[in-house]
Amino acid sequence: MKLVVVQFSIIFLILTSSLFVFSTADSSCGGKCNMRCSKASQHDLCIKDCNICCQKCKGCVPSGTYGNKDQCPCYRDIKNSKGGPKCP
Template sequence: MKLVVVQCCIIFLLLTSSFFVPSTADSSCGGKCNVRCSKASQHEECIKDCNICCEKCNNCVPSGTFGNKDECPCYRDLKNSKGGPKCP
């Protein structure tokens, strides 16, 4: 009986461990970018771009969901390939 319980626990841990995928972004960037992109219509693209900008700008992400880019000049000044703003 104890062996069955132990086996079930091991199987459960193995199955649930696949849900804990480490984030590629720094955790401080991830939290800030989740807030920044919380109202974005293209949420996944916003998160991706925000994390790139955050990492390049030493974890600086403007507060709020829009605007306030003067808080992080590096974030504000990054440009995409077309010369437009890179960071959401």
């Protein structure tokens, strides 16, 4: 019985620690993308695309609300289905 409790505890700790890592990554992107998209006319679309780009680029989002894409080459180089820039 003690072995089952120990195994359950270990599995629980592993799962909660992995969720913590994912949640901190998302919150990092969320804050950066909120800043990036603060002046966008299509705010919801900007946030959606920015979060996709941020996650693909391991948290890199250019500073400011426009431009500065050379700060994050990965972010700059992601293209949409038509070949244009995907990331706001």
